[in-house]
Amino acid sequence: MAQAARLAIALVAALLLAAPAGAARDQDRRWAQLSTEHQAILAPLRAEWDRLEPAQRIKWIGVAKRYPKFTPIGQQRVQTRMKKWVKLTPEQRKQARENYRRISKVPPERRGDLKQLWAEYQALPPRAKP
Amino acid sequence: MNEAQFAHRVRQQLEAGAPLDARVLAQLRAAREQALARHRPAAADEVALAGGALGRLGGVRPVLLRVVLPAAILGIAFAATYIWQKQQRAAEIEELDAQLLSSDLPIDAYLDQGFAAWLKRRASQ
Numbered sequence: 001m002a003q004a005a006r007l008a009i010a011l012v013a014a015l016l017l018a019a020p021a022g023a024a025r026d027q028d029r030r031w032a033q034l035s036t037e038h039q040a041i042l043a044p045l046r047a048e049w050d051r052l053e054p055a056q057r058i059k060w061i062g063v064a065k066r067y068p069k070f071t072p073i074g075q076q077r078v079q080t081r082m083k084k085w086v087k088l089t090p091e092q093r094k095q096a097r098e099n100y101r102r103i104s105k106v107p108p109e110r111r112g113d114l115k116q117l118w119a120e121y122q123a124l125p126p127r128a129k130p
Numbered sequence: 131m132n133e134a135q136f137a138h139r140v141r142q143q144l145e146a147g148a149p150l151d152a153r154v155l156a157q158l159r160a161a162r163e164q165a166l167a168r169h170r171p172a173a174a175d176e177v178a179l180a181g182g183a184l185g186r187l188g189g190v191r192p193v194l195l196r197v198v199l200p201a202a203i204l205g206i207a208f209a210a211t212y213i214w215q216k217q218q219r220a221a222e223i224e225e226l227d228a229q230l231l232s233s234d235l236p237i238d239a240y241l242d243q244g245f246a247a248w249l250k251r252r253a254s255q
Contacts, residue, residue, distance in 0.1 A: 055220060062224040063231070074232035081231045088241075096240035097223070100230045103239075103246050110253040114234045117252070121245050129244045 029057045038064045044083040052086065 031049040034042065041064040042049070049057070060082075067075060085093070103114070111117065121129070150158075230240060239245055 059220065059224045059227065062221075063228045066224075066228045070228075070232050077233070078228070078231045081237055084237055085227070085231060088237075092241060093227075096237060097226050097230065099240040099242070099246040100226065100233070103235075103249055104229075106250055106253045111249060114239075117249060118235055118239045118245065121242075121248055129248065 029054070029061065034061070041067045041079070042082070044079055045086060048086060056086070 031039070031046060038061060039046075042060055045052070045060065052060070063078065063082075067078065070078065088096070231237075
């Protein structure tokens with residue numbers, strides 16, 4: 001019991017100390033502190049990087065870590081799209097993720113080639129669009 | 131009838147909702163309070179013994195053990211759950227954004243209000 005109490009007190013203290021430490025770490029991850037590899041991958045974001053939210057910076061570093069596993073065409077797409085992506089509002093990004101989920105749920109054998117479908121959809125007269 | 135059997139029968143009577151007059155109720159209440167009073171010093175001793183290592187805080191100790199400690203544990207559990215959920219959500223978004231940005235379609239296709247619905251309808255035809 002006494003041990004449990006001491007453990008609890010230690011945990012509370014650790015938590016209280018960890019919170020500001022975490023906040024301090026968020027101040028890091030500045031552009032200059034990124035590895036050269038990550039700087040090269042995230043180069044399109046260079047201008048706005050230091051203005052990004054800490055959570056966004058963490059996410060982009062995560063994306064940069066996944067980047068080497070993408071196909072060359074996937075890598076190129078990520079790099080050309082990231083600048084536009086960070087300029088969207090949080091609501092727009094949320095909406096886009098939701099639509100991505102919905103579209104991904106349609107089995108590929110039933111929908112066919114997405115790029116072709118998108119072209120087809122764009123060519124529709126405005127009235128025919130839902 | 132031994133004591134346990136007697137207690138069992140009393141309990142059955144009480145559970146059946148035995149109508150008791152005020153005198154019996156008063157006696158029962160007095161007996162209960164007596165029993166509790168006899169029980170209390172022992173319980174306090176245990177707490178004092180257990181709290182021995184917690185610092186020489188005197189009367190603060192029971193409060194510390196009964197209130198502060200459970201509250202602290204609860205607080206830690208909540209905080210840990212919150213942090214964990216936040217991290218899960220962040221990891222999910224990271225995965226999703228990586229997929230979305232490297233996918234076949236441009237961002238505009240995912241921003242379009244109607245495309246996903248149109249595609250779904252078409253696929254179900």
